[in-house]
Amino acid sequence: MAFSRKKEKIIARMNDLQDGEMKEVNIGEKSILLVRINGKVHAVGAKCSHYGASLVKGILHGHRVRCPLHQACFDVLSGNIEEPPALDALPHFDLRVEEGNIIVSLPGGINDWRTAPMARHNPEKDGRSFVIIGAGAAGHVAAETLRQVGFQGRVVMVTRERHFPYDRPQLNKLYLKTNQSNTPTLRPKRFYGDHDIEILTESEVVHVNPSGKTVLFRDRSSLNYDRLLLASGGIPRRLEVPGAELPGILVLRSLDDANQIKAMADKASRAVVIGASFIGMEAAASLTQCGLSVTIVAPESVPFDRILGEEIGRMYKKIHEKNNVSFKLGTEVTRFEGADKVQSVILKNGDRLQTDFVLLGIGVQPATKFLNGVKLNTDGSVSVDRHLRVTEDLYAAGDIANFIDWRTDERIRMEHWRLAQQHGRIAAKNMAGQEAQFYSMPFFWTTQFGVSLRYVGYVKDWNEIIFQGSTSTRKFVAFYVKQGEVLAVAGCGQDVMVAAAAELMRINRMPTPKELRRDSIDLVRRLKE
Known part of the structure; x- marks a missing residue:
């Protein structure tokens, strides 16, 4: 049996960091993130496992670091992922302190990230079958999460597409304007086999019978389930005007x-x-x-x-x-x-x-016409409780889910990639028997002609928008106010401020509209207070 050889290296001094600070240390072509919390230093990978952004430029609150680009969150004590869109955890490094030197134990090769441990299918220990309709953001994360939390039953992901799961936001943001021909897959095909996640491609669901726990396909084949996640996404809307059927x-x-x-x-x-x-x-x-x-x-x-x-x-x-x-x-x-x-x-x-x-x-409409015996809302969505549950053994996530905003108790529906991933994670935990509720902050981003905007929270009808900065300079933060409370924040050229806003909203410490009208507020400093 081969063992990877480790070596120790002094990479910093204790007095290089104060409590609550982060420091990125380069070791050759790789880097490590040092974080000091309550007098103790921790070492994890320095790059976000989503698109490789430097986490030192993000926001640290407690032992949670939030990436400034797309707001993936990690636990710096372990490197474990807490929030998507990242799929992989950060590597964690053992260290010790001697005479004020921070000495890290390094493996033979330093990886930028690591795949979280996953259970394998073991029908002798768990004979149940969990089926996921949809292989997009919600379905894909749900399948991985089931294995990560130790589910050993059968996991089947069903998609009407012929492709394995891919990074949908890249399509209109990057893929269209490049000569890229390779599919922007989320994982290599072998990943699913290695972790016993079955994927049925080109399998269109035409009927779901919750009482009989059966999924029927276009080719008249069927699949029985013990628990089912509806993550079927949306269908693009078409115009109903003369000539709408023309090619092109x-x-x-x-x-x-x-x-x-x-x-x-x-x-x-x-x-x-x-x-x-x-x-x-x-x-x-x-x-x-x-x-x-x-x-x-x-x-x-x-x-x-x-x-x-x-x-x-x-x-x-x-x-x-x-x-x-x-x-x-x-x-x-x-x-x-x-x-x-x-x-x-x-x-x-x-x-x-x-x-x-x-x-x-x-826009899109929820892909839910195949459901039988499930009440649909007027827009075609499915109402879920705080656990993303529709009825017993039936869950829904992503574009089709009408869910409860934990801050306002209002029912909302959003069509965004990261939110669907968040839903998939929570739904999977509940399917596996863990008690989990959705208490995350919705987030989305857009980039057009190199100008990016990031948005956290949710509000449909706001009373007021308070600006810090100016749209003319493309550097601003906009606070969306409804009934005396900031419920959403958008920012351009202010990624760290938007990340800080996400944490402040999560812990219910956002500035009041009165404070924001009176003066510009540094949200990063506010978070550290």
């Missing part, structure tokens, strides 16, 4: 959708994007960067006005216009025209837009 009218939801758009864009010079929310605006930016002339059509007068407010919406509109994107706002499509494919988009105001193809970005 595309949507962007799946990897196959993205590949179809890329193939169309390679032969095109013009595109019309319908919709001025995140899919539409991000896709428009990507297509423009591919050299296309892009026009965005939407009924609102300002992009993002219902989600981010007019001021931030105007900022992004100006950024797009500076990059030669055209807008037709305050109007809508009345019909599409073309011979063998779409060639023109006719608007309500009478404008006719010539185009080589159309991309619809007008």
Whole structure:
């Protein structure tokens, strides 16, 4: 049996760190994060396992470090992951202190991250079958979490797509505008075999019978389950106007959708994007960067006005216009025209837009029509309790879940990648018999023409937006106030402040609107108080 050889190395002095401080130490091409808490130093990997950001630039609160980019959270005492979008834990290093020197025990090779220990399928110990419908953000994290918490029964993930789980946010943010042809998978295929996670691809569910605990597929085959997670995501909305069936009218939801758009864009010079929310605006930016002339059509007068407010919406509109994107706002499509494919988009105001193809970005509807015996809400979503449970042995997560906001007790539904991952993690723990409730902070991000915005929390109808900084400089924090409480924060060029806001909201220590109106507040300092 081979053992990895370790060596000890002095990497810092105790007086290099005060309590509550972090320090990144480079060792060759790798780095270690030192954290001092209550007089004791801990050592973990220095890079976030999501996209490799330096955690020293993030936020430390207690023994929890939050990445400044996409807000993955880790326990610095162990390196274990606490919040997605990261999938892997950080390596943890043993250390000792001698005469004020911090001496770390290093393995033969330093890895940037580590896969959390996972149970294997053992039908002799657990004969149950847990089925997950959907292999997106919620379904994928749920499958891994079941194994991480020790579930030894059968885990089956079902997807109507032909691909193994992939990083969906990359499609419109990066994949469209590059020559990248490799699938942005979340894990290599062998990972699922190594951890006994079955994936049924190209398997469309047409019926779920909760009373009989049966899943029926399009090919008339069936699958029995003991517990089921509904993580089926959303289906892109289509326009119901004349000509909507013409070839060349595309949507962007799946990897196959993205590949179809890329193939169309390679032969095109013009595109019309319908919709001025995140899919539409991000896709428009990507297509423009591919050299296309892009026009965005939407009924609102300002992009993002219902989600981010007019001021931030105007900022992004100006950024797009500076990059030669055209807008037709305050109007809508009345019909599409073309011979063998779409060639023109006719608007309500009478404008006719010539185009080589159309991309619809007008939202999604919950993919829940296959459910039987489960009450659906008017929007097609499924109501869950604080444990993400629909009924006994039936759970739902992600885009289809209408869940309880623990801060307001209001029911909400959000269509964001990281939130779906958070849902999947909590649902899986409850499926496995652990008592877990959803007390996390929703978060999403967008990047358009290199300008990124991060948003934490949730509020639908705010009374006021308080700004620190200015949208004109693209460096600001916006506080969304409803009924005297800050329920959401958006930031541009202020990643650390938004990360601090997430922690402050989580522990219920956000500044009051009165404080924010009176003076600019350093949220990082506030968190340390």
